[in-house]
């Protein structure tokens with residue numbers, strides 16, 4: 001006696017671990033910028049972070065990753081990254097640092113410096129898409145445990161990978177920005 005087995009194709013539903021809240025831009029009168037964090041600017045393009053010199057040879061993912069930026073101010077609990085796309089393609093920025101955040105704000109500016117969008121998220125930030133010619137100002141509120149660690153140890157230094165996810169789903173090394181060299185380290189200091 002045979003039992004017909006119905007194979008149930010389980011679709012892996014990717015639940016984005018991100019609660020995205022579209023933020024209505026509203027000017028709060030009289031409240032000037034209270035952010036003390038100094039922004040750290042990172043340029044991105046084909047296929048590099050930081051500067052063209054940071055680009056690893058095409059397809060050589062085995063090369064040690066370079067330090068793209070060293071950021072101080074982690075003890076304050078807030079980090080501001082300015083991601084400037086100087087290339088011709090869209091880049092999808094991901095970082096392990098994003099996972100250690102509790103709140104984030106991403107403001108996008110066009111080539112002329114005009115603000116084109118503002119999104120606030122609660123929880124860890126998944127990725128930041130940066131269109132060609134635009135700049136994303138990413139404000140990260142660090143996880144309290146991480147912030148405390150930096151407060152307690154002035155010599156603490158932590159590395160987080162910075163990567164580009166663009167083209168990764170294509171299963172083609174020539175289109176995979178990470179494989180092409182868009183990866184490196186962010187060094188975080190108190």
Ligand SMILES: [Cu+2]
Pocket residue numbers: 090091092164165166177182
């Ligand atoms: Cu990219």
